[in-house]
Amino acid sequence: MNAPTAVAAIAPTFSPLYQQIKALITQSLQSGEWKPGELIPSEVELANRFKVSQGTVRKAIDELAAENLVMRKQGKGTFVSTHHEARAHFRFLRLMPDEGVPHYPESKFIEVKRLRAPADVARLLDLKAGDAVVFIKRVQSFDGVPTIVEELWLPGATFKGLTAERLVEYKGPMYGLFESEFGTRMIRATEKIRAVCADDGAAALLKIAASTPLLASERVSFTYGDKPVELRRGLYLTEQHHYHNELS
Amino acid sequence: MNAPTAVAAIAPTFSPLYQQIKALITQSLQSGEWKPGELIPSEVELANRFKVSQGTVRKAIDELAAENLVMRKQGKGTFVSTHHEARAHFRFLRLMPDEGVPHYPESKFIEVKRLRAPADVARLLDLKAGDAVVFIKRVQSFDGVPTIVEELWLPGATFKGLTAERLVEYKGPMYGLFESEFGTRMIRATEKIRAVCADDGAAALLKIAASTPLLASERVSFTYGDKPVELRRGLYLTEQHHYHNELS
DNA sequence: GAGTGGTCTAGACCACCCG
C-alpha cells in the first residue's frame, strides 16, 4: 500500500489506518447499521472486527466524537448522536433571549408545498433547476412573541411524503423529524448573515412595523458526505433576542 | 495523589496527568517563556522535563493545538500561535465579501483616548466602574468602501502606552499589535449579533442613508485564564458583505 | 542522517456504570 511508482506521486496517496477505520465506521453510520441514539459496538469489538489495535479504533472514534457524529459515555459505551436530545437542540439554533434561559420556540406552519426548484435554490442544494423540492414556510414564537419567519427548501427525492400534517403533529425540533422519519441527519451547516429591513410580508407575520431591521440568515445544511440537504432562509427579530456566536 | 480522605470527596479530585501537563505548558505560554511564533521544546524534551511519557505530552499538546494556542508542523516542531499570519487573520474577522476573495480592510482611526469605564463596559471587562480604559473608534474600508465602524474598550492597566500614533503606524491586524507590543494574546471571543438601524453618526461615517439596516456585533475577547481584555462594538454594512459562520 | 511530529501497537491500570 502506498508504494512508490515510476512517476512521481502527485496526490497524497498516504492515508493513516485510523482514517480508514473512521471511514468504515462512518459508512456504518450512514447506512443505518447503527441508528441515531443507539449504542455502537465497543472499542475492543471494533478492533477485533477491523483487525487493528484498540488504540487505532479509539483515535478514529475520537475524531467522530469531535465532529458530533457519536457521543462517548464513560462506563456505558459510544452512542450515535441524535437531534432528539437537549444537548443537540442549540447546536443549530443560535438565537438566544437577551434575558432568561434559552428555550425552544413554538412553530406555526404557514405553507407546505411541493414545487420545482428555482435556479438559485437548485444551485445551493446541488440539484438541477426544475427538480422537485419541498417548500416550507413557518413562523416561530418565543413565549407567544413571533420572532422568526423562515422558508425551507428540501430536496423532494429525499423528503418524499413530508406533509403539513406530519410537521404539525410532530413535537420537537424539525431536525429530529428529518432524522427519524426520513433517515437524513444534519451534520453541519454554513450560514451567511446580514441585516435587512422587514418587507410587508415579514412585518405582518411578525406583527411589527415594516422597515424594522431584521437579521437575515441563509443556511445550507449538510448530511454525510458533505451533501447539501436543506436550504433555510430566516428572518430574525432581534429586539429581545440576539444571535450568539463563539469565536475560537 | 488523589488519595481518598476520611470524608467523602465532594469535588472531582481527579485530574488526568495530561491535563496537568497541559496546564504547565499553558503557564509557560502565558509567562512568555516561549513567545508567539517561536518553537517550543520537542515532545521528547518536554517528556523528559516533566518526567512523563511522550504520549502524555502529546495528548496535552493535541488539546492546545485544537484550541489554537500552538501549531504543529510535521518535521519541524511545535510553534506558539501568533496573530501575525494569514491563517489567523480570519479567525476573528467573519465579514466576507459576497463576491471575490476575503481580504483585510484598511483602518482609519477616528478617536483614541483614555477615560473611565462606564458601568456596562466595566462589567463586561471584569473591571470596576471608573477604572481607566482605552477607547478607540475607527472605520474600516474594503477597497475604499467604508463598511465597518467599530468602538473598542480596553483595560487601561494592560494597554498602557497605547497611542493613536502606534495604531496608525502599525500595519496589519490590531490583535498582532496587542500581542507584540502589549503581550496580550486574544484566545477566544463571544459575540452577540443583532440588526439595527444606522443612527446619524454611523450613517455619516459609512456614507449611507440614516436608517439603513446594519449588523450590530458586541464582542468580548478573552486571553489566557479566560480573562476578558477587549470589548468591541461594531456596526457592519452588509450590502456587499455578509457575516460568515460555520455550525458544527 | 539526524531530528521532529505522526502512527500503530500491546499491555496495564483507573474511573465509571450497572446488574
Added chain:
DNA sequence: GGGTGGTCTAGACCACTCG
C-alpha cells in the same frame, strides 16, 4: 464483578524537513 470508555506507558516504525 464484569463491561465500558479513559489514561498512561514503552517501543517501533513512518512521513516530513533541513542541513
